[in-house]
Amino acid sequence: MRKATxxxxxxxxFPLMALSQSYQKFFFKEEVKIxxxxxxxxxxxxxxxxxxxxxxxxxxxxxxxxxxFTINTESEYGNxxxxxxxxxKLEKGIKIKxxxxxxxxxxxxxxxxxxxxxxxxxxxxxxxxxxxxxLARQITKDKRDEISRLKAxxxxxxxxxxYDKTGKGWGRxxxxxxxxxxxxxxxDFHSLFIALSRSIGIPAVFEIGLPINxxxxxxxxxxxxxxxxxxxxxxxxASEAAKHPEKREYFFGHLSPDxxxxxxxxxxxxxxxxxxxxxxxxxxxYMEVDLQPSKKGxxxxxxxxPK
Numbered sequence: 486m487r488k489a490t491x492x493x494x495x496x497x498x499f500p501l502m503a504l505s506q507s508y509q510k511f512f513f514k515e516e517v518k519i520x521x522x523x524x525x526x527x528x529x530x531x532x533x534x535x536x537x538x539x540x541x542x543x544x545x546x547x548x549x550x551x552x553x554f555t556i557n558t559e560s561e562y563g564n565x566x567x568x569x570x571x572x573x574k575l576e577k578g579i580k581i582k583x584x585x586x587x588x589x590x591x592x593x594x595x596x597x598x599x600x601x602x603x604x605x606x607x608x609x610x611x612x613x614x615x616x617x618x619x620l621a622r623q624i625t626k627d628k629r630d631e632i633s634r635l636k637a638x639x640x641x642x643x644x645x646x647x648y649d650k651t652g653k654g655w656g657r658x659x660x661x662x663x664x665x666x667x668x669x670x671x672x673d674f675h676s677l678f679i680a681l682s683r684s685i686g687i688p689a690v691f692e693i694g695l696p697i698n699x700x701x702x703x704x705x706x707x708x709x710x711x712x713x714x715x716x717x718x719x720x721x722x723a724s725e726a727a728k729h730p731e732k733r734e735y736f737f738g739h740l741s742p743d744x745x746x747x748x749x750x751x752x753x754x755x756x757x758x759x760x761x762x763x764x765x766x767x768x769x770x771y772m773e774v775d776l777q778p779s780k781k782g783x784x785x786x787x788x789x790x791p792k
Contacts, residue, residue, distance in 0.1 A: 508590040509742040510792040511697065515583040517770040518784045522575040525774045530783070531755045532567040532770040535585060535694075536746040539718070540592045546585040554581075557757060561604060562690075562750035564767075568757060581770075586792070592711075592720035592740035601713045605688035609751040611659040611765065612676050618684040620664075631687055631714035638681045639737050642723045646674055658691070658751065658766060671708045671724035672766065678710055678723050688713040689721075693768045694746040695787055703787040706747075706768045709740055745789060 513535060522528055534556070535543050548554060554569045567583065608614045624641045625634035649668035650656070658672035660680035666673075675691055682689040693708040710721040720740030726733045735741075752763040760776040769785035771778070 507742055508588060509697070511587045511589065511745065512790045512792055513583075513585045513587050513745065514788040516786045516788075517581040517583075518786075519575065519579045519581075519772065520782045520784075521578050522774055522779075522782060525574045526572070527773075527775055528569075528571045528575060529759075529773045530567075530569040530571075530581070530770060531759065531772075532569075532581060532583065532785075533747050533767055534565040534567060534583065535587055536564070536692075536749060538563075538746070540590045540720075540740070540742075541746050542588045542590075544586045544588070547583070549582040549584075551579050551581075559754060559756035561754060562748070564748045564750070564753065564756075566755055568755075587745055589742040589745060591742045592718075594717055594719050594738040597713055597716060597718040601688045602690075604750070605690045605713065606683050606686065608683070609679075610763075611657060611661075612680045612683070612751065613661065614680060614684040617660070617664075617680045621681040621685045624681065625685060632717070632719075634685060635682060635687055635712055635714045635719065636737060638678060638687075639721060639723060639726075642674060642678045642681070643726045643733060646677065646723075646727060648674070648724055648727045671722075674724040674727065675708055675710045675721070678721060682710075682712055690749055691751050691766065692746050692749045693766050694744055694748075695768070695789060697743040697745070697789055697791070699791055701788050701790055703789055707744060708766070709744070 517532055537543055548567055552569050552571050554567050557568050558565045625637045628634040628637050645667055647668045650670050654662050655669040655673055658676040660676040663669050663673035663677040679689045679691060689710050689712040691710060693706055695703045696707040712719045712721055719738045722736040722740055726736040747768045751766055753767050754763055760773055761778040770783055772783040
């Protein structure tokens with residue numbers, strides 16, 4: 486367990502980037518405020534760290550905490566968390582600060598030479614597969630290869646749904662609700678896409694993070710998908726395609742670098758495992774007090790500045 490101090494964790498750099506791919510660099514800051522917990526016997530905090538992967542590198546990562554912490558990686562999706570365990574009450578609130586430099590590379594279609602995790606073909610609680618297989622086969626019935634089938638699913642989702650955050654039910658990533666209501670936000674668009682893709686055997690995985698607005702303070706989140714047709718990797722952003730029709734072709738296969746990935750996957754099990762149920766999706770810090778989830782006692786704020 487690391488001491489309660491500002492600690493440099495590691496430095497990683499991108500290899501030479503292909504000239505056809507754009508990239509952006511950011512200074513990233515995450516602030517987590519914990520309210521006083523005067524009656525607590527045990528306080529546990531999990532803070533998600535920006536992902537490391539094919540299209541995103543993190544360097545000069547530092548964590549500042551008044552309490553000792555560990556950095557853990559869960560095995561299902563490879564998400565990383567700062568974990569803090571404090572026994573006893575908190576008379577005063579505390580603040581944890583994380584800073585890093587992030588290089589984000591544009592995602593473009595390319596060969597995927599690693600085994601695709603079987604998890605990317607399995608259902609989630611809000612992404613059932615059996616009930617979507619008939620619709621997916623109908624959408625793709627005249628397509629002869631996986632990339633053509635994936636494109637047909639993408640076109641269906643972009644045409645079928647409207648980006649609309651009015652009323653109730655949106656934002657949970659419920660594929661059944663999204664298909665029936667024909668509207669929602671990015672979680673709803675991409676839940677339907679994943680359900681259709683997985684139901685005909687094309688692996689796909691949900692990813693959530695931060696949109697870059699060049700104003701420093703980040704409000705809200707954004708999510709997208711990586712799909713793996715025919716041994717390749719395709720970035721998918723169906724909700725942005727619906728909002729920006731002129732970019733419809735681009736967002737089938739490509740992801741612009743104006744985003745920061747935080748976690749991957751749905752129905753998340755943290756590391757160490759939380760005591761509450763699996764988490765639908767996560768981009769902010771999570772806390773449990775006396776083994777129970779505590780949403781009101783914790784606040785996460787992100788700041789991102791282009792470099």
